[in-house]
Amino acid sequence: SQTIHQWPATLVQPVGSPLSLECTVEGTSNPNLYWYRQAAGRGLQLLFYSVGIGQISSEVPQNLSASRPQDRQFILSSKKLLLSDSGFYLCAWSPNSVSPLHFGNGTRLTVT
């Protein structure tokens, strides 16, 4: 069966520090991969999605970037975190564009 792993579960980082969140999917190949963020008082916002290795689409301009170095690995990064980057980050995958999303358990990021 397919599983999605996302880590760390919680993270506290100072303003200006770098960020790297990792997400991996097991038990499938060539999945669509997604990064969502839920900021306080707001709904889930799609940040990035990828349909293949090295193919990244960005939905909103921001301080973050994403990379897909391997088929089942999706990384969310920042060179310098801002206070506004605090939030709950969720990775998700789907086998194709018409199937529902499967989410990881999320990372709670607090920028201080």
Place this chain on the structure above:
Amino acid sequence: GDSVTQMEGPVTLSEEAFLTINCTYTATGYPSLFWYVQYPGEGLQLLLKATKADDKGSNKGFEATYRKETTSFHLEKGSVQVSDSAVYFCALSDKGGSEKLVFGKGTKLTVNP
């Protein structure tokens, strides 16, 4: 652009009470509609979906009907349980599936014994 509006939470109910969580949407064309649920400490899970007008999605005793005339997809359950305590998200996709899902803000439900 597309958007989803959910009723403000939190919602607190007693066990066996009737639940309604309102959801309305704005979209061009004919989107697919979804309800996702997030149990404490877990990621989101698909609860139910509907892909065209008048479709009814159902799962685990929950139901929602795609109402094109009122652009709504309200979530209902006749008798809630303590185990239904979670955050519920309404979402739409104008591409029919998982691409570019647009989510509402979520509604936190607490069911007391």
